Amino acid sequence: MLKIKPEEIKVLSNYIYNVSGISIDASKAYLLETRFGKLLEEEGCRSYVEFYRKAKSDTHRTLERKIIDAITTNETLFFRDTNPFELLRHKIIPELIDNRSGRGITNLKIWSSACSTGQELYSIAIILKELLSRNRTHKISLLGTDLSDAAVAQASAGTYNKFEIERGLPREKLHHYFTPAGGNWKIKDEIRAMATFQHMNLMQPFVGLGKFDIIFCRNVAIYFTLQDRKKLFEKIAHALLPDGYLLIGSTESLTGICPQFVPKRHLRSIYYQLQ
Amino acid sequence: MTLLKILVVDDDPVTRTLLAKRLIREAYTVDTAEDGRVALEKLARQLYDVVLTDLIMPGGMDGIGVLEAAKRINIKTEVVLITAHASVDNAIEAMKKGAADYLQKPINFDELFLRLDKIRNLKMLIKNALDLGEAMDVTEKRSAETIQNLEIMVAGLNGRLATIKTVLLKEEMAPETRILFALDRLNE
Numbered sequence: 001m002l003k004i005k006p007e008e009i010k011v012l013s014n015y016i017y018n019v020s021g022i023s024i025d026a027s028k029a030y031l032l033e034t035r036f037g038k039l040l041e042e043e044g045c046r047s048y049v050e051f052y053r054k055a056k057s058d059t060h061r062t063l064e065r066k067i068i069d070a071i072t073t074n075e076t077l078f079f080r081d082t083n084p085f086e087l088l089r090h091k092i093i094p095e096l097i098d099n100r101s102g103r104g105i106t107n108l109k110i111w112s113s114a115c116s117t118g119q120e121l122y123s124i125a126i127i128l129k130e131l132l133s134r135n136r137t138h139k140i141s142l143l144g145t146d147l148s149d150a151a152v153a154q155a156s157a158g159t160y161n162k163f164e165i166e167r168g169l170p171r172e173k174l175h176h177y178f179t180p181a182g183g184n185w186k187i188k189d190e191i192r193a194m195a196t197f198q199h200m201n202l203m204q205p206f207v208g209l210g211k212f213d214i215i216f217c218r219n220v221a222i223y224f225t226l227q228d229r230k231k232l233f234e235k236i237a238h239a240l241l242p243d244g245y246l247l248i249g250s251t252e253s254l255t256g257i258c259p260q261f262v263p264k265r266h267l268r269s270i271y272y273q274l275q
Numbered sequence: 276m277t278l279l280k281i282l283v284v285d286d287d288p289v290t291r292t293l294l295a296k297r298l299i300r301e302a303y304t305v306d307t308a309e310d311g312r313v314a315l316e317k318l319a320r321q322l323y324d325v326v327l328t329d330l331i332m333p334g335g336m337d338g339i340g341v342l343e344a345a346k347r348i349n350i351k352t353e354v355v356l357i358t359a360h361a362s363v364d365n366a367i368e369a370m371k372k373g374a375a376d377y378l379q380k381p382i383n384f385d386e387l388f389l390r391l392d393k394i395r396n397l398k399m400l401i402k403n404a405l406d407l408g409e410a411m412d413v414t415e416k417r418s419a420e421t422i423q424n425l426e427i428m429v430a431g432l433n434g435r436l437a438t439i440k441t442v443l444l445k446e447e448m449a450p451e452t453r454i455l456f457a458l459d460r461l462n463e
Contacts, residue, residue, distance in 0.1 A: 081419075250419035255429045263426045270423045 001037040004029055008048035012036075015052055020068050020147055021203035022223045035070045069150040073223070076116040078168035079123045081250045084218070087269040089127050092245050096213055097138070099243055106138045111212045113202060113236070114220035115144030118155025118195070119168070122187055124216070125194045126177055143209075145200035155197045158187035202232055211241045219249035226257075233258035237274060246272040279395055280304040284314040284328035284341055285357070290382075294327065297384050303391070311336025315344050323352055325375075325394060327387075330358040330365055339369055346373050353394050357382065435460060 004012070012032055013024040024031060036051065043063065045051040055063040079085050093108075100106040108128075112121040121144040132138050146152050165174060165185045178185040202220065215236055221229045237260040240246060246261060248254065254261050254272060261272040281303050285291040291307050298305045306323070308314035310332055318326070326345045330338035342354045353375035358366040366377035376390050442448075442456045 251415055251422055253422050253426050255426055263423075263430050265423070265427055270426060 001033055002040060002047070004032050004048045008052070012048055012052050015055065016067065016071055019064055020071065021201065021228055022071055023225045023228070024071075036067070039066055039070055065149050069148045072116075072146075072148040072151065074116045074148065074151050075219075076119045077164075078119045078173075079170075080120065080168060080218075083250065083267075083269040084216070084247050084271075085123055085127055087247070087266055087271060088124065088214070089131060091266050092214060092271070093128070093131055096243075096245075104137075108138060108140045108214075109210065109212045110140070110142050110214045110216070111209070111239070112142070112144045112216045113200075114217065115146050115155055115197065116148075116151050117160075117164070118144055118151075118158060118187075118197065119160075119164070120144070120216060120218070121155070121195050121197070122158070122177075122191060123168075125191045126173060128194070129177075129191060140194060142195040143212075144195055144197040145202075146197075147199070147201050149199055152197050152199050155195075158192045159184050160186075202235075203228065206235050206239050209239055212239055212244055213241055214245045214247070215240055216247050218247060219252070221252060222249065229257050233261065237261065240274060242274055244273070248272065278303050279324040279391060279398075280306075280322070281325045281327055281391075282306050282308060282314060282317060282323040284308045284311065284326060284332070284338075286310055286329065286332045286334070290329070290357075294382070297387075301388060310334045311338075311340050311344075314341050318345055318348050318352070322349060324398065325391065326352060326354045328354065328356060330356045330362055330369065330377075339365075339372065342369055342372060342374055351398075353398075355387075355390060355394075435463070 006026075006029075009026050009029045009032065013026075016022055016024060032048070036048070040048070040051050043051060043054060045054060055067055058064065096108060097106055100108075110121075110124055110128075112124065115121050121142055125142055128140055128142075132140070144152075144155055146155070159181060160178075161184050165178070174185065177188050177191050179188060180186075203224075217232075217236060221232055224232065233254060236246060237258060254263065260274055262275050263270050263272055278301075281298055283291055283294045283298070283305060284307075285294065286309055288309070291309065295305045295307050306317060308317055311334060314326070314328065315336070317323075323345075326341060328338045328341045332338065336344075338356050338358075342356070345352045345354050354369075354373070356366050356369050356374050356377040357380060358377055359380050363377075363379065366374070370377065375394055378387060378390065439457045439460045442460060443453050445453055448456070
């Protein structure tokens with residue numbers, strides 16, 4: 001594999017930061033090589049600088065999208081960490097429904113802001129389906145966004161291979177909510193229809209999203225600089241309804257990041273609400 | 276990882292013995308079965324990393340039958356089929372059913388050992404990945420506990436500091452009273 005030169009690391013990581021907000025420090029040079037080695041070959045580039053120039057001059061942004069797909073970490077699984085989903089099932093949803101009852105049809109808007117290949121949003125959809133199936137007075141809208149077009153495309157297709165399916169999904173849920181599709185598994189239409197997926201860069205202003213009841217922003221801010229994390233959660237605070245809930249990754253913290261959010265504990269989980 | 280444990284299945288005693296002998300010489304742990312039925316009994320009793328089986332065998336259970344039984348008993352058992360040139364198509368069909376590899380007769384032992392090395396490396400990689408995943412899981416759980424406890428603690432302390440500040444700024448109170456109130460809040 002072609003070695004990346006020290007001066008190329010800076011150029012390429014600056015470029016990646018500009019197009020994605022992902023911050024890669026010089027000690028992670030190996031990451032650039034392992035993630036881009038194959039793409040470099042496919043593009044017929046003989047150096048990382050040439051690769052960068054090609055991406056930069058591509059007005060259709062085809063290479064930029066491929067670079068984003070390659071550098072984003074799509075690690076995800078169904079019901080990742082369990083706790084947030086228990087929290088959703090036993091506290092957040094019942095509480096929100098309680099708060100909103102008496103106002104006619106309850107609208108619930110939930111956003112999985114770095115949805116990767118869709119497992120998080122479909123896990124949420126499954127829980128909502130189980131909780132609210134008999135009650136038709138709820139209008140649910142589930143939005144999943146991700147920086148990677150490839151991830152969004154897979155989420156939209158709702159198709160998973162056996163390795164993805166084996167991670168986190170209990171067997172009875174698999175048979176209940178998925179159908180076999182040529183060696184893979186496809187999410188059933190009734191769940192698929194609950195969710196919408198679209199491409200979005202969290203570094204850019206949130207336009208036309210409206211306000212949400214629940215925002216999941218888990219394990220994505222860790223790839224951003226401190227300053228960008230502050231900006232992101234500031235924007236999220238504006239996108240959350242006054243009694244809404246924010247869930248972040250289990251090892252993430254908002255201390256010193258966004259004073260508008262107050263952490264609250266419920267059993268083994270932490271969630272955040274506006275002050 | 277120790278060397279692989281292999282079950283050799285072949286109805287031809289000469290091939291079976293030869294295979295077993297060569298594998299033992301390479302320090303593999305080897306067991307043999309003379310047909311599919313015996314293979315099945317052995318597979319049910321103990322775990323093998325690899326089953327090396329002839330594709331065509333008499334007695335109701337051929338190599339495909341052994342493959343299916345081995346995979347059913349333990350999905351992690353890898354099956355390598357041995358086939359005559361004429362039945363390569365069948366071997367390819369077997370690969371679709373989950374066989375790891377196939378070898379053509381006459382057996383080239385160097386080739387066999389290379390295939391076994393590949394299987395061993397793959398098994399080691401899978402084991403490493405699972406170990407890593409497990410280690411990460413534990414680390415993540417522990418750090419999540421610590422971070423979440425700190426998060427709540429810091430929020431509590433910040434709240435207390437804010438109250439203390441408010442108390443200390445209350446100009447209508449005498450300074451000593453403010454300090455006493457502030458100390459009270461601090462000791463809560």
